[in-house]
Amino acid sequence: GESVGLHLPTLSVQEGDNSIINCAYSNSASDYFIWYKQESGKGPQFIIDIRSNMDKRQGQRVTVLLNKTVKHLSLQIAATQPGDSAVYFCAAVGWAGANSKLTFGKGITLSVRP
Amino acid sequence: DTGVSQDPRHKITKRGQNVTFRCDPISEHNRLYWYRQTLGQGPEFLTYFQNEAQLEKSRLLSDRFSAERPKGSFSTLEIQRTEQGDSAMYLCASSLFGSGGYEQYFGPGTRLTVT
Numbered sequence: 001g002e003s004v005g006l007h008l009p010t011l012s013v014q015e016g017d018n019s020i021i022n023c024a025y026s027n028s029a030s031d032y033f034i035w036y037k038q039e040s041g042k043g044p045q046f047i048i049d050i051r052s053n054m055d056k057r058q059g060q061r062v063t064v065l066l067n068k069t070v071k072h073l074s075l076q077i078a079a080t081q082p083g084d085s086a087v088y089f090c091a092a093v094g095w096a097g098a099n100s101k102l103t104f105g106k107g108i109t110l111s112v113r114p
Numbered sequence: 115d116t117g118v119s120q121d122p123r124h125k126i127t128k129r130g131q132n133v134t135f136r137c138d139p140i141s142e143h144n145r146l147y148w149y150r151q152t153l154g155q156g157p158e159f160l161t162y163f164q165n166e167a168q169l170e171k172s173r174l175l176s177d178r179f180s181a182e183r184p185k186g187s188f189s190t191l192e193i194q195r196t197e198q199g200d201s202a203m204y205l206c207a208s209s210l211f212g213s214g215g216y217e218q219y220f221g222p223g224t225r226l227t228v229t
Contacts, residue, residue, distance in 0.1 A: 004156075032216055043118075043205050043220035044157065089156050093216060100145065100209065100216050101170065104156025 004092050004105040012111045019077040021108050023090035028071060032093040034102065035064060035075045037086045044089060047075070077110075085112045116140060118221035120206050126227045127196055134192045135224045139208030146189050147218060148181055150174065151203040157220075163189060164211060196228045 004025045013019045025033070031052035036044035048059045050066050050073070057064050063076040077084055087109050091102040119138045127133050139146045145164050149157035160179070161171045165186040175181075178196075183189040193200055203225050207218040 034217060036220075041222075043120075043207075043222045046217050046219055049217050091156070100211065100218070101147065101159040101162060102149075102157070102218060103159070106154065107156055 004090055004103050009106070010109045010111065012113060013080050014113050015080060015082060017080055019075075019080045019084070019110060021075045021077075021088050021090075021110065023073050023075075023105055025071050025073070025090075025092045027092065027094060027103075028068075029094055030071075030092040032100075033064070033066065033073055034091045034093075035062075036089045036091060036104075037084075038089065038107070039086045047088075080110075080112050082112045082114060085110055118206055118208050118219055120204075120221040120224050122224055123222060124225045124227075126229065129196055129198060129228055131196055132192065132194045133196060133226065134190055135204055135206075135226075137189045137191070137206030137208075137221060139187070139189070139206070140210075140219060141187075143208035143210045143219075144186070145209045145211045145218075146183055147207040147209070148189070148191050149205040149207065149220075151205055151223070152201075157205050160191075193226075196226075198228045201226055201228045 034049040035047040038044045050057045050064045061078045066073045087107040089104050089107045091104045121136045147162040148160040151157040163183040178194045181191045203223040205223045207220045209218045
């Protein structure tokens with residue numbers, strides 16, 4: 001089955017620096033990936049997604065990179081701000097055209113130092 | 115607010131009682147998902163609907179759990195004879211399948227505490 005994991009449980013960065021959060025997945029058939037941000041007491045908030053036919057996608061201050069060869073994806077946050085402090089999850093879908101259920105990793109806590 | 119809403123936000127119940135949660139998805143979304151999240155973990159898939167049809171249930175969903183989406187709009191998740199292990203955050207998400215995008219949007223969750 002699918003397993004998705006994040007490499008480190010916590011990440012502390014200085015305000016204004018760039019953050020990189022890494023994630024590995026096990027199912028080579030996974031073809032769709034989403035990054036979510038979850039603040040305390042709230043539901044996960046969609047950040048950015050990427051399909052397996054892409055290796056990079058950019059949003060506002062965020063970039064997701066996908067390396068299918070090593071089954072790894074990363075989320076890069078430019079000029080990290082205090083409001084970016086949260087738990088970040090990567091999630092994978094086995095086949096986006098099927099049930100689309102998401103398999104989540106454990107999450108990494110991003111702390112932004114002022 | 116046109117996002118996913120869930121009610122109640124918090125529920126405290128005694129072991130053995132039944133509880134029911136409600137989810138209202140984004141109005142044009144045809145798929146609705148239920149997930150469960152325990153402290154420090156990512157959400158785990160429970161079940162999902164396309165319109166009113168329940169298409170898949172996880173092995174995590176014991177016989178004490180039942181979900182409905184009678185008119186293809188809101189959904190309810192009922193837990194019968196609650197156990198302390200049912201304590202978790204129950205999250206609902208919705209998506210518009212068939213539009214070319216597969217992103218799921220989550221509600222704020224219902225936090226269940228079983229005493």
